[in-house]
Amino acid sequence: MLIIPCPHCGPRPETEFVYGGEAHIQRPDVAADDYTWANRLFLRDNVKGWTRERWRHDPGCGRWFNLCRNTATNEVGQSYIMGAPKPPFPNQKI
Amino acid sequence: MASSRLTKGGLIDRDQSISFQYNGKTYIGFAGDTLASAMLANDIHIVGRSFKRHRPRGLISLGLEEPNAIVTLSTGSKTLPNRIASEVELLNGLDAKSTRGWPSSKFDIFRALDWVPRAVAAGFYYKTFMGHIRRPKFDTWNSIWEPLIRRMAGQSPAPVSSDTATYQHTDVHVDVAVIGAGLAGLAAALCALNSGKKVAIFERDSLPGGRVHSLPGCTIDGETAENWAASTWGKLEEKGIARLRATGFGLYDHGFLTVFEKSATKVDGGRIWHVRAKKIVIATGALERPMVFPGNDLPGVMLSGAVETAINRFAILPGKKAVLYGNHEDLNNVRTALKTAGAEVVAEVQIDETITGTFGSGRLKMVEISKLGTDGLPERKKSRRISADLVVTSGGWSPMLHLYLMAGGQQTWSPEVGAFIATTSEKGTVKLIGAANARFTARDALKDGATLEDNNFSFGDVTGNNGPIGQGLPIAPILQTDKQRAFVDFQHDVTVADIELAAREGFRSIEHTKRYTTSGMGTDQGRTAQLATAAALATATQQNIQEIGLSGVRPPLTPVPFGAFAGRRVGRLFQPERHTSIHARHLALGAVFEDVGDWKRPRYYPKPGETMAEAVARECRSVRTDVGMLDVSTLGKIDVAGPDAAEFLNRLYTNRIDTIKPGKCRYGIMLKDDGMVFDDGVVARIDEDRFLVTTTSGGAAAVLAWMEDWRQTEWPDLRVRLTSLTEQWAGIAVAGPNARSVIKNLIPKVDLSSSSLPNLGWQETVLFDQPARIFRVSFSGELGFEIYVHWQNGSKLWDAIKEAGAAPYGTEAMHVLRAEMGFIVVGHETDGTVTPVDLGMDWILSKTKGDFIGKRALKRPSMLESNRKQLVGLVPTDPSVVLDEGAQIIEHPRPRSPEPMIGHVTSSYWSETLSSGFALALVKDGFRRQEEKLFAWSLGKIHEVEVRPPIFIETKKN
Numbered sequence A: 001m002l003i004i005p006c007p008h009c010g011p012r013p014e015t016e017f018v019y020g021g022e023a024h025i026q027r028p029d030v031a032a033d034d035y036t037w038a039n040r041l042f043l044r045d046n047v048k049g050w051t052r053e054r055w056r057h058d059p060g061c062g063r064w065f066n067l068c069r070n071t072a073t074n075e076v077g078q079s080y081i082m083g084a085p086k087p088p089f090p091n092q093k094i
Numbered sequence B: 001m002a003s004s005r006l007t008k009g010g011l012i013d014r015d016q017s018i019s020f021q022y023n024g025k026t027y028i029g030f031a032g033d034t035l036a037s038a039m040l041a042n043d044i045h046i047v048g049r050s051f052k053r054h055r056p057r058g059l060i061s062l063g064l065e066e067p068n069a070i071v072t073l074s075t076g077s078k079t080l081p082n083r084i085a086s087e088v089e090l091l092n093g094l095d096a097k098s099t100r101g102w103p104s105s106k107f108d109i110f111r112a113l114d115w116v117p118r119a120v121a122a123g124f125y126y127k128t129f130m131g132h133i134r135r136p137k138f139d140t141w142n143s144i145w146e147p148l149i150r151r152m153a154g155q156s157p158a159p160v161s162s163d164t165a166t167y168q169h170t171d172v173h174v175d176v177a178v179i180g181a182g183l184a185g186l187a188a189a190l191c192a193l194n195s196g197k198k199v200a201i202f203e204r205d206s207l208p209g210g211r212v213h214s215l216p217g218c219t220i221d222g223e224t225a226e227n228w229a230a231s232t233w234g235k236l237e238e239k240g241i242a243r244l245r246a247t248g249f250g251l252y253d254h255g256f257l258t259v260f261e262k263s264a265t266k267v268d269g270g271r272i273w274h275v276r277a278k279k280i281v282i283a284t285g286a287l288e289r290p291m292v293f294p295g296n297d298l299p300g301v302m303l304s305g306a307v308e309t310a311i312n313r314f315a316i317l318p319g320k321k322a323v324l325y326g327n328h329e330d331l332n333n334v335r336t337a338l339k340t341a342g343a344e345v346v347a348e349v350q351i352d353e354t355i356t357g358t359f360g361s362g363r364l365k366m367v368e369i370s371k372l373g374t375d376g377l378p379e380r381k382k383s384r385r386i387s388a389d390l391v392v393t394s395g396g397w398s399p400m401l402h403l404y405l406m407a408g409g410q411q412t413w414s415p416e417v418g419a420f421i422a423t424t425s426e427k428g429t430v431k432l433i434g435a436a437n438a439r440f441t442a443r444d445a446l447k448d449g450a451t452l453e454d455n456n457f458s459f460g461d462v463t464g465n466n467g468p469i470g471q472g473l474p475i476a477p478i479l480q481t482d483k484q485r486a487f488v489d490f491q492h493d494v495t496v497a498d499i500e501l502a503a504r505e506g507f508r509s510i511e512h513t514k515r516y517t518t519s520g521m522g523t524d525q526g527r528t529a530q531l532a533t534a535a536a537l538a539t540a541t542q543q544n545i546q547e548i549g550l551s552g553v554r555p556p557l558t559p560v561p562f563g564a565f566a567g568r569r570v571g572r573l574f575q576p577e578r579h580t581s582i583h584a585r586h587l588a589l590g591a592v593f594e595d596v597g598d599w600k601r602p603r604y605y606p607k608p609g610e611t612m613a614e615a616v617a618r619e620c621r622s623v624r625t626d627v628g629m630l631d632v633s634t635l636g637k638i639d640v641a642g643p644d645a646a647e648f649l650n651r652l653y654t655n656r657i658d659t660i661k662p663g664k665c666r667y668g669i670m671l672k673d674d675g676m677v678f679d680d681g682v683v684a685r686i687d688e689d690r691f692l693v694t695t696t697s698g699g700a701a702a703v704l705a706w707m708e709d710w711r712q713t714e715w716p717d718l719r720v721r722l723t724s725l726t727e728q729w730a731g732i733a734v735a736g737p738n739a740r741s742v743i744k745n746l747i748p749k750v751d752l753s754s755s756s757l758p759n760l761g762w763q764e765t766v767l768f769d770q771p772a773r774i775f776r777v778s779f780s781g782e783l784g785f786e787i788y789v790h791w792q793n794g795s796k797l798w799d800a801i802k803e804a805g806a807a808p809y810g811t812e813a814m815h816v817l818r819a820e821m822g823f824i825v826v827g828h829e830t831d832g833t834v835t836p837v838d839l840g841m842d843w844i845l846s847k848t849k850g851d852f853i854g855k856r857a858l859k860r861p862s863m864l865e866s867n868r869k870q871l872v873g874l875v876p877t878d879p880s881v882v883l884d885e886g887a888q889i890i891e892h893p894r895p896r897s898p899e900p901m902i903g904h905v906t907s908s909y910w911s912e913t914l915s916s917g918f919a920l921a922l923v924k925d926g927f928r929r930q931e932e933k934l935f936a937w938s939l940g941k942i943h944e945v946e947v948r949p950p951i952f953i954e955t956k957k958n
């Protein structure tokens, strides 16, 4: 069970959080073509290794944030608030 | 006293005898015994029958690796399945049964299977039964084979009564958690304690010390190792958390350890510890491996460590004439123990010899030892037969790495150690010490633990028996002539021949071979089988054992009762129920409830002697002809406030929200961004910058979370705030032609006429001295109002409306009434694959808004195809028929095979108004099928239906 650093509340157990899928996916304009929309709706990178994803501290502060996590080892890196620039991944091998 | 019990020595209390039952017979053991040791002391040699061939099996170990002595314990009417006898402490009145063997472990009618071992060779199940499953007409699988195999296979029967024992969960946070209180674990825990750390230590045995009780004679700092262990344990108990009978069974990410602690006084109950530790120290020791030779499974063949434990800890001499057979030279301890206890070592198998057979009926009587020829094969011509009642075997010791592997550690073959060892002794915050870290002697193990912290902690001198435990060589399965009876997995009856067969059939990976042969798949997780299986496969496929590796491990390490995982979350605590403030009234009326989300909602209110159908019909009649009342407090209610509230909701709903005037409300539907219907409800504008949104009863939390997601992540620029008000307001719907006259006197300050309160209007008023809201909305097609009051006044409102003449109705009548009007219910007519267009609700999609969630997806090509499933009404040709919900719609009265299923029934009821069954359904190309005759199939019954528009009753002008 992960310990996830909420940017607002500090480290808390995974059971306090809701997972929200891959982060930094832009919602296209309504005028964008089918391919662009299909990409947004259905296609994810499904990375093995370091990735950025959305989490919500549901029964805590209730806020969404982004988290760096290694999907192969379950190591977690930095968490950062929505809209903040992407931090680098920890300098660790996958 | 039983003949095998020694007259002195051991850690048993001869003054405290304990009576227990095994297979219906009463026996006597002593305090300090386990069930297994008490069985051994009572000369119970056959402890079970093997899985497939039903060979008699005896105890080979006295620890948690024991594959054969699996028992079912009974307490009262309850049974506890698949317990390892060597892990069960002897308690007065213990009632154990062998789980293997039918009718009893001593006499087993399936023993005949062993005469033709090929009948149950590797892959036997796959090969024999695949064909049967494909021919359902000749389904011998369900009727004959499966019940028979289950009975034969003889895992414990599942308990039939519920587990009434109490199980606790405890969460602890510590600096250092140590698993295993052998010398290494004790030293590490003490070292951490001396460094001021918060320490927890868990030991699965009922005594701390590990192997010191099996190998006496070791002194630590002038004290006997037994005393040192006890006094160290005392310090740990005093200053930290120290628990016996507690097995670490799972190690997860980020230092999360789960431990199951058994009750010390009962066979059931216990506690699961959730341990979060900055450092996890694994000191779980090592497991001894049996040798592989023909007849290595006959009762009387035991591991050397188990024999030492039997003699020194339990004061039992398991045999009087012993043959020693190991693949290493560390059998000194067991030789000494046997001789001291009065046994004779009749033979020791030499390096150029092997055992080629064991003889005896249910108990070892004779051993055949043969010389190995130059080709490595035993030459039975050069054999000797020796009378013996005990074969002591040792194939070396394997560090117990299970928890380390669960934490993501890797293992590698070490030719020096003769075992798979950890690639590194530290993996993140997890550290291996002691025998688990291949430090096998007492001195090395202590040193390994004592250097956990950098504090010059010293345990003094170690003298006397340094307790080396045998470092074995890999158990190359010695080339045998009789591989059919040389077992690698005792519990699942897998032989060297089975592994070779799997190899011949192309299995090379250990994971595939394991599943094909079932080696290592028993309740013991193949603890005694793993290495022998890998070695046999390596030999058969001419790979080396490093390439083969061992199969993976997963939690739980040992069987943990389901009740322990459930903890206190059983019965009424399993899932909290939500009750409205009017619940007591529903109970008083004898309501039958249904679950809606976590809510208990009245489904119908039967009068004495009434069936459900009769009650629902009566409730529907009330609403259609007079007036009914329904508790709608469960509807989700979200307050959406802020200068941008209208813009926010405009983006979430498919229709215009910004054009709703204060004092008005509008039905709205929300889509996911893929265009599929997500939730629906009524949006009321409270004032310019405030809305009240209602959601489905089950969807409230999901809708609020959905709104929060968009508010926080996609549109943080919008000034809007969301608050759940679901439990602030109690609500009652009043519906029927007489609705207005019934509530008129209750709400004198509000003019309820259509000119003052038109359809989809709402007004604020005061009821019971607190704010109240009256909505003019209808979910039944009848004149309808919803009245919301402060939650605490719900029952008062209920009483007042009922007093005024409305008849309570439940959710079932509500469903009938709404379905008659063709109103959808999210979750009935929608399932995450249905768009508003499929529902014939194009009218709710705004054409004047630039964008809303789901808008663009509705224009994707697959959304525009004409043969999508579309919402239609169905009326059975035979009006007395009420179709099953979920019935499949087909085009032919006699289905072909395969008959295309073109749709399914989403809602189906009896309509009192129509005097007929009727249904809503999603049917391919349904809009164009009006008046077509189709067929509804359910559970073998077929009914003709006619397709109609999904509205069955004319809309009234109220």
Ligand SMILES: [Zn+2]
Residues within 6 Å of the ligand: A006, A007, A008, A009, A010, A057, A060, A061, A062, A063
């Ligand atoms: Zn938080």
